[in-house]
Amino acid sequence: GAVVSQHPSWVICKSGTSVKIECRSLDFQATTMFWYRQFPKQSLMLMATSNEGSKATYEQGVEKDKFLINHASLTLSTLTVTSAHPEDSSFYICSAGLAGGQNNEQFFGPGTRLTVL
Amino acid sequence: QKEVEQDPGPLSVPEGAIVSLNCTYSNSAFQYFMWYRQYSRKGPELLMYTYSSGNKEDGRFTAQVDKSSKYISLFIRDSQPSDSATYLCAMSGGSSASKIIFGSGTRLSIRP
Numbered sequence: 001g002a003v004v005s006q007h008p009s010w011v012i013c014k015s016g017t018s019v020k021i022e023c024r025s026l027d028f029q030a031t032t033m034f035w036y037r038q039f040p041k042q043s044l045m046l047m048a049t050s051n052e053g054s055k056a057t058y059e060q061g062v063e064k065d066k067f068l069i070n071h072a073s074l075t076l077s078t079l080t081v082t083s084a085h086p087e088d089s090s091f092y093i094c095s096a097g098l099a100g101g102q103n104n105e106q107f108f109g110p111g112t113r114l115t116v117l
Numbered sequence: 118q119k120e121v122e123q124d125p126g127p128l129s130v131p132e133g134a135i136v137s138l139n140c141t142y143s144n145s146a147f148q149y150f151m152w153y154r155q156y157s158r159k160g161p162e163l164l165m166y167t168y169s170s171g172n173k174e175d176g177r178f179t180a181q182v183d184k185s186s187k188y189i190s191l192f193i194r195d196s197q198p199s200d201s202a203t204y205l206c207a208m209s210g211g212s213s214a215s216k217i218i219f220g221s222g223t224r225l226s227i228r229p
Contacts (some may be wrong), residue, residue: 006160034217041125043205043219044161093160106217108153108160 003027004096006109013084014117021079021112023094029074030096034106035067038091050077084116120144123206123220131228136193140206140220143187147218148210150182152191155203155222164204165191196227 003026013019023033032051036044048064050056050071058064068080077096081088091113095106123140130136138152149168153161165180167173167189173180179192189208193200206220 004160041224043221045219046216049216091158105163105166108162110160111158113158 002107004030004094004107004109006092006094006112008112009110010113010115012115012117015085016083018080018082019084019114021081021092021094021114023077023079023096023109025075025096025107028096030077031074032097033071033077034095034097035069035077035079036093036095038093038111040091044093047079081114084114086116089114089116118143120218121206121208121220124223125221127224127226129226129228130196132196132198134196134227136191136196136200136225136227138191138193138204138206138223138225140189141187142189142208142218144208144210144218145184145187146210147208149208150180150189151207151209151217152178152180153205153207153219155205157203161205198227198229201226 005024007022011019034049035047037047038044046059047062048056048058048069050069052071052074056069066082071077091111093111095108097106121142152165154164155161167180167182170182170184177194181190203222203224205222207217209217
């Protein structure tokens with residue numbers, strides 16, 4: 001149980017285009033979903049926290065107009081990287097908090113590797 | 118000073134050895150302590166989850182938390198080549214209870 005999927009697993013796009021990444025909780029409802037970014041050989045950095053039906057909370061230094069987050073249902077959150085540039089190339093990972101689960105318990109997706117040319 | 122400090126390694130040990138991974142932290146409000154395993158190009162997988170101080174054992178893995186020293190450890194007994202991965206410590210608690218702060222990760226290699 002507690003499986004989180006991400007789609008696509010990897011994507012290559014041209015500079016200036018927008019890319020949407022989906023995060024789904026497959027067998028549970030997630031009231032809260034988190035989006036992280038991980039650069040090579042570095043740790044996960046939290047980008048934003050999203051609660052179903054409300055606006056996402058972005059971490060300091062993360063541009064909310066560039067990284068659009070939508071959490072329309074208890075099983076789906078999307079991250080759209082708008083007007084992507086090569087410096088946005090990274091590994092994007094989502095996680096989902098289990099509704100009614102242990103405090104702070106999060107289940108992570110497999111990640112999406114974004115390469116912007 | 119980072120909230121969570123973790124030696125990035127790499128750490129290389131022979132198969133069967135006991136592995137000790139450690140993290141220190143500065144925020145005394147942390148209450149939840151986790152260890153994640155991450156294989157290359159994959160998402161993190163939760164290994165151990167501990168609330169407050171103490172020890173927790175699960176198979177070959179033992180997690181220890183010493184809040185007085187702000188120090189946490191993960192021990193792996195009878196290490197296997199399949200244990201080769203990056204291990205991330207993580208913790209949360211305090212003003213934003215659901216936010217997890219990760220260490221930088223330690224790259225571990227088990228030599229057959």
